[in-house]
Amino acid sequence: MKKVFDRFYNLIAVICCLLLIGVLLYAVSLLPSYGEENPRSVEVVERYVEHGLEETGATNIVAGMILDYRAFDTLGESHVLFTALICVIILLGKDKKNMRREYDSYYTVEAESYHLLQTDTIVRLVGYVLLPGLFLFGIYILLNGQLSPGGGFSGGAIMGAALIIFAVAFGFETVDRVFTEKLLKTVTFVALSFYSFAKGYVFFTGANGIDNHIPKGVPGAILSGGLILPLDIAVGFVVACTMFGFYSLFRRGSIGHDITFMDQQ
Amino acid sequence: MGSTEGFRIVLLLLLIGCAIAVNLTKNLMQAVIIFMSYSSIMCILWILMESPDLAITEAAVGAGISGTLFLMTLKKIKAEDAGENEKKIKKKKGKR
Numbered sequence: 378m379k380k381v382f383d384r385f386y387n388l389i390a391v392i393c394c395l396l397l398i399g400v401l402l403y404a405v406s407l408l409p410s411y412g413e414e415n416p417r418s419v420e421v422v423e424r425y426v427e428h429g430l431e432e433t434g435a436t437n438i439v440a441g442m443i444l445d446y447r448a449f450d451t452l453g454e455s456h457v458l459f460t461a462l463i464c465v466i467i468l469l470g471k472d473k474k475n476m477r478r479e480y481d482s483y484y485t486v487e488a489e490s491y492h493l494l495q496t497d498t499i500v501r502l503v504g505y506v507l508l509p510g511l512f513l514f515g516i517y518i519l520l521n522g523q524l525s526p527g528g529g530f531s532g533g534a535i536m537g538a539a540l541i542i543f544a545v546a547f548g549f550e551t552v553d554r555v556f557t558e559k560l561l562k563t564v565t566f567v568a569l570s571f572y573s574f575a576k577g578y579v580f581f582t583g584a585n586g587i588d589n590h591i592p593k594g595v596p597g598a599i600l601s602g603g604l605i606l607p608l609d610i611a612v613g614f615v616v617a618c619t620m621f622g623f624y625s626l627f628r629r630g631s632i633g634h635d636i637t638f639m640d641q642q
Numbered sequence: 643m644g645s646t647e648g649f650r651i652v653l654l655l656l657l658i659g660c661a662i663a664v665n666l667t668k669n670l671m672q673a674v675i676i677f678m679s680y681s682s683i684m685c686i687l688w689i690l691m692e693s694p695d696l697a698i699t700e701a702a703v704g705a706g707i708s709g710t711l712f713l714m715t716l717k718k719i720k721a722e723d724a725g726e727n728e729k730k731i732k733k734k735k736g737k738r
Binding site for chain 2 (some may be wrong): 384439440518526527528530531534535537538541620623625627628
C-alpha cells in the first residue's frame with residue numbers, strides 16, 4: 378500500500394514540476410526581449426536617464442534611483458534586515474536563565490574549537506594581509522556610491538564580511554573590545570531613524586512643493602548628490618552590523634560579550 | 643561581440659549545471675559549495691549584463707556571507723558530513 382502511494386506521490390510531484398516549468402517558460406516568453414523597450418515603463422526610464430543627473434546630482438544613476446526616486450523601497454529593505462536580525466536574536470540568542478543542561482557539554486566542544494581556531498597561524502597571517510585592504514575597499518565603495526557602482530548595500534556587505542574574517546582570524550575577544558551589543562543597537566537605531574527622518578523631511582517638502590535646502594553639490598565630486606551619501610552611509614552601517622550580528626549569533630548565540638564562556642573558564 | 647556571446651552561453655550552461663548539481667548531490671557541504679560557485683557565475687553574468695552594482699553585491703552576499711552562514715548552520719546542527727554517513731550506513735546494511 379505504501380509503495381503504491383509512494384509511486385503515485387512521485388508521479389504527481391513530477392507532473393506538478395513540469396506544469397510549473399511550463400507556466401514559468403510561458404510567462405518568460407511574454408516578456409519583452411533583452412534590450413528592447415518595455416512600453417509600459419518607458420516613460421519612467423526616459424525620465425531617470427535624461428533628468429537623473431540634474432534632479433538627484435548623482436553620476437551613478439542606479440544610486441540616484443534607489444536612494445532618491447525609490448528611497449522608500451530602500452528604507453523598507455533596511456528595516457527588513459533589521460527585523461531579520463531581531464528574529465535571529467530571538468531564535469538563536471542564548472539566555473543565562475534559559476540554558477538547558479543537555480546543551481552545556483555541546484557548548485564546551487564549541488569553546489574548544491573556538492580556541493583552536495584562534496591560534497591558527499595561516500588564518501591569522503592571511504588576516505594581516507587581507508583585512509586592511511578589505512576594510513578600505515568597503516569604505517571606498519560606501520563613500521563612492523553616488524559616483525561609481527556600489528553604494529550602501531554592497532559596501533556594507535563587504536565591511537560585514539571583513540568583520541567576519543577579523544573575528545575568524547583574531548578571535549571574538551578581539552572584536553568584542555570594539556564591537557559590543559550596545560554599539561550594534563546604537564548604530565542600527567541611529568542609522569535607521571536618521572534615514573527615516575531625513576527622507577521623511579524630503580518627502581514632506583517635495584509633496585507640498587517647498588524647497589528643501591539640501592545642496593546638490595557639483596556632480597562628480599565626493600560631496601555631491603544631496604542626501605545620497607549620508608543615506609548610503611546609514612544603509613551601509615545597518616548592513617555591516619546585521620551581517621556581523623548574524624555570524625556572531627550563528628556561531629556562539631550572542632553578539633557582544635559572551636556570558637557563558639566567562640562562566641566556564 | 644562574438645566571443646562574448648560564446649562566453650555568455652558557456653556561463654549560462656555552467657549555471658544550469660550548478661543548479662541541477664545542487665539538487666543531485668547528497669553531501670550538504672558540497673551542496674553549499676556548489677551554491678557559492680553558482681553565485682560566482684551569476685556575478686560574472688551581471689558584469690556581462692552591464693550591472694556592476696549587482697555584481698558587487700552578489701559577490702559579497704551570495705558567494706561570501708550566505709555561504710558562510712550555511713556552513714555555520716551545518717556545523718551547528720552537526721551535519722557537515724550528513725550525506726557521507728548515509729552512504730556508510732547503506733554500505734553496512736549491504737554487508738549484513
